[in-house]
Amino acid sequence: MAPSRKNPFTFLETLEQHVRERRVSFHVPGHHNGTVGNDALPSAFARVMPYDLTELPHLDDLHDASGIIEQAETALGNLYASKSKWLVNGSTVGNWSMLAATVKRGERVYVQRNSHKSVWNAIEWLGLKPVLLMPMIERGTGIPTVVTLETIEQAVQEFPGGRAVMLTSPTYYGDMADIRAISDYLSHLNIPLLVDEAHGAHLIHPQLPQRSAIFEGASAVVQSAHKTLPALTMGAWIHYKEDIDEVQLKHALSSFQTSSPSYLIMASLDYARSYLESLTDEAWSSIQKSHVSFVLELKRAGFSVKVGDDFTKVTIMTYPKNGLVFCEHLASIGIDIELAAVDHVLLCLPLREINKQEIEHWVTLMKKAATHVPIIDEDETIFPFPSTHRVSELYTMAEDEPIHRVSFNEAVGSISAETVIPYPPGIPWILKGERITEEKIRVLLEWISLGRKLQAGKHVMIEQIDVIVEEF
Ligand SMILES: Cc1ncc(COP(=O)(O)O)c(C=O)c1O
Secondary structure, eight states: OOOOSSOSSOHHHHHHHHHHTTOOOOSSSTTTTTTSOOTTSOHHHHHHGGGOOOOOGGGOOGGGOOSHHHHHHHHHHHHHTSEEEEESSHHHHHHHHHHHHHOOTTOEEEEETTOOHHHHHHHHHHTOEEEEEOOOBOTTTOOBOOOOHHHHHHHHHHSTTOOOEEEESSOTTOOOOOHHHHHHHHHHTTOOEEEEOTTOTTTTOTTSSSOOGGGTTOSEEEEOHHHHSSOOTTOEEEEEOTTSOHHHHHHHHHHHSOSSOOHHHHHHHHHHHHHHHHOOHHHHHHHHHHHHHHHHHHHHTTOEEEEOSSTTEEEEEOTTTOHHHHHHHHHHTTOOOSEEOSSEEEEEOOSSOOOHHHHHHHHHHHHHHHHTSOOOOOSSOSOOOOOOOSEEEOOOOOTTOOEEEEEHHHHTTSBBSSOBEETTTTOOSBOTTSBOOHHHHHHHHHHHHHTOOEESOGGGGGTEEEEEOOOO
């Protein structure tokens, strides 16, 4: 088949046709259309191998799309009323690319404090100067939510000259910011609004109380299709508007992404888009109603439940400290959840109608798991996200800055030289360049004693941390 800009087939149909033709492969990948190997590979997996193709002329090129990939990305853009590009390295690479395309080394960027580690890693490696925007902290649960317009206004006044605002909405817990008001304000200042919407690819229906930021004036939005849609892990996409420099964005995307994009991931992205398109008004309404019923049943069963603006995220509070144990009991009876923290667990609900039997069965199992775990209906968590100044600038370390390893006790009041991340959700508790408070150490000690998983240097587990030596 000759390379064509006007392939009459969709991405998935073209792959199907390619596989049917049983072509000879003198190209990578090394499984040569699934013809190399032995019986060790499970048969279902073996059947998938032939679809794991490479950038042959008629299969287009992710980094310079002009055929079936371009067609599929255009269809995606039509759905989100934007320009869109597929990502094969998750929202992680989207966050890196949005920042690289809008902010230069040494320039300021306004960043939500409870951003995912992909944002902080990008900021560090790209050499940007972050101004931290404190989110609101939800009363009772202590969970950090979203940044308000007032906080952004204050940041722009106190720390002028920032080149972009980087927000997360919805958050992991489904809370959503007032993107319309924020984008109106920023567009007058010509500051692009970048939104990490890793958890919001499904928020497109006009009747939803709040939709994706791309419909509300954001300049660029990154979504992990794999988190909330039926796409393979790592499948994500980015939507962007005219105020984003497309040349810079494409340069960043092709620099940070693999040069061998997975056709399996891309096929799943096209499928996820078509699934979303296929949902009728009735389907949306049934999905939402069934989710509400599930939450009602959980509440009836005595659980203390938080639902964010995004109806697919359900948090069960497990005061005072039983989240991790509850998670273990759930796992032992076959229920795997998205996240277990010390005082809550988070469930991601599927974007489909959940039927009555499923609801009954799931709630019964959850009640059973909870009988082993006293879950006290308290008013306040003892682990609130630390509330500091509404806006502040992060200390940027020089490369040869002297650092000391000290005990947690000694570290209070010093600037941290490393980042400590509870995982999941991957939101740093202590950021490199941030001052360490007594509260942060208190909570960290509790987490270590309770066995919460932390991404940090091994010495953190023995209650030591690297800090900057300050000269007074
Ligand atoms: C808010 C947020 N942003 C970005 C990411 C990174 O997404 P991905 O795993 O698709 O790279 C995550 C992952 O958990 C996330 O929760």
